[in-house]
Amino acid sequence: MMGSIKTYINGTTGGPVRVYVRDGRIIRITPIELDDTDAPSWKIKARGRTFSPPRKTTLAPYSLAWRSMIYSPQRILTPLKRVDFDPDGNRNCEKRGESGYEPIAWDEAADIVCNEIKRIKQEYGPGAMLSTASSHHLWGNIGYRHSTYFRFMNMVGYTYADHNPDSWEGWHWGGMHQWGFSWRLGLPEQYDLLEDALKNTEMVVFWSSDPETTHGIYSAFESTPRRFWLKELGVKMVFIDPFMNHTAGLFGDKWFAPRPDAGNAMALAIAHVWLTEDLYDKDYIAQHAVGFGQWAAYVLGEEDGQPKSPRWAEKECGVPAR
Template structure:
């Protein structure tokens, strides 16, 4: 394959039929508006930016949908002008000797400012060296985090595209948000559930008699969405508050949502991480009273006959009675019984959050919610059953019938040999066995995201994951974009120890986050307000297609992630060292 075709693959313009090339070329952009209002978007909604003499002076929501304020919508100026990384930086010990970079000094070493072109060459050279010496599986680019929204400048996909085309990498499965539930739910319900559309809010508001918030805090978490928030969730929770529904909040602490619904909702506070015991107590009471839907269980479920011996204590000698549950969860047996009967006798929607599954055996919480709802027999009835995404990205907002825009994709694994890019592995006529082996050693190497520290500290270790055996590769090169895993990951001290194991860590970042400070090479990147892009509003509603118009000029030495990976493609193809 010719070099220009490789660069075309790296730039990925052909993958974006709905997006004009002018969006990607700064020299073709029209002049920025220096004064007035500019429409753009971020994860916290569609925004109006007010600029004066080319500076942001104010940001506000494009449209107000409820009386619940979202202060994130007023932070645009702070995000653009404060705590920015102002130039490409390399850790002093790494710059002095990349082969002996003293990784134990990460987070402690001095930083040296370098030219952008030199940083690009350095990353390309060290990435090649790592692959040549230790193989593609030693390069970790799974990356993860709440990158800026936008379908073009989507940093993680751009990273994956570059890494795939240049030879492959080790990735990850799952995420931190729903790491347990998203694995167990397909085995229980046949689908993911946690990132799927919910029973629509109009149906809930019309038909539900009891609405339960089990471990969710929507008034706080609905401030953001994965795309751009359509801001419908606040409106619907506001309508719920003003309705005649009985609202029950089951949460160890009185959250922002608990305070918002104070005077309207009943708050029940079990001990943390005892939700399953409380649900088992309800289930046992329903079973002992004969108040469960035998027909639903017989017609629409399998396995109840295996669950009952555990519930009654026949299998282990411990009946999961409300009294037994009360000793564990701290809620009186009478309340547990009352709730169980209330849920059975009234059309009940159980809205569950994700925090209850972020623990050892966390998969049991959502599994037990589905089991309890199956006993109630209301799954599939209007306003009944369960939902695991009402607190996230405005789940339950009705889905629009319009189109959905596309964007970047991660491409396929490329083959690089003797300093030349030969094309995509799937296109090479090298024989099925060789091509398949290449794919196994690159695109198919992945482990659960939450095991990143364990993987770095224990290369070669084999773990069980979702019914399979996974062996950690020896990771020697990390490239992370659009996230802050040093504070996102559990057990920070162990994570920091793990991050001092690889030889090279590269980070694209806007701010001096803890993760940026723990890198060897840092590229300063633009915010979503310093570039043109396009996105949807509403992860579930697909309500709008939004032009994310550039609000201000690029700050300091910041580059778009798109530009950085385009330049890395050029460096990697030319073999610069």
């Protein structure tokens, strides 16, 4: 007799989901639909319209694939050991990458790891063991960098290698201090600029940007409705990308296709127009830029005799000058 269905909530990467389990197996993964018992959604009034996010979460494609990945016949369920590796004898290190692997029991794998830790500490000292944690770490109590991982390593003794800045220093601190945009200390998708954009923006430029396929990992397609709102308000969307990407196909009003790896020439040509036609914000440059004069001299050709004009960029990147 089949058991009853239990539901669980998972709020990690890929969008909050509801997971249905029967007899210990996942049978379905769906978005979470909010009702009147949940907190109300935020609202933004702009240009005579009121905008509010859907009362239903969105899911990233890989979230929908979790069930298939978990029960895939290709999933590795046991530890693997190189067939010619003998932890107590010949390790055959020169065979790494050549010889195959064989499954071993978890107890055997744990013994190998424990004995290696003891050996390294005895021969080289605890500082010989190096460890670090990913910034976008795994979730749970084992791989989570703020949980048992550090407790275990501290008890063992090790050298920690930190890796900052690699992620949030740029989008949080850099964005905040360079152009006044705060993504806050947490996710999902940013909304600090959304109200400003809905009220005032006339055009959005997506330069090598395809958010429909490279959206924030924590929030799935949460930002997609916001781009539809901009379209409803008549905001133009321009895409600069060698490829007609998915977001451009869905929202694009105009698409410029510089040759791959030649977008810099197009950027210099745009800057040339700004400089020669006096279109840039001088107050902003004075407050936020360092070395602008030297850079402007290069763009205008004063440094190397070659003005980076649209005609020059046409040959470099393939986008016709106008």
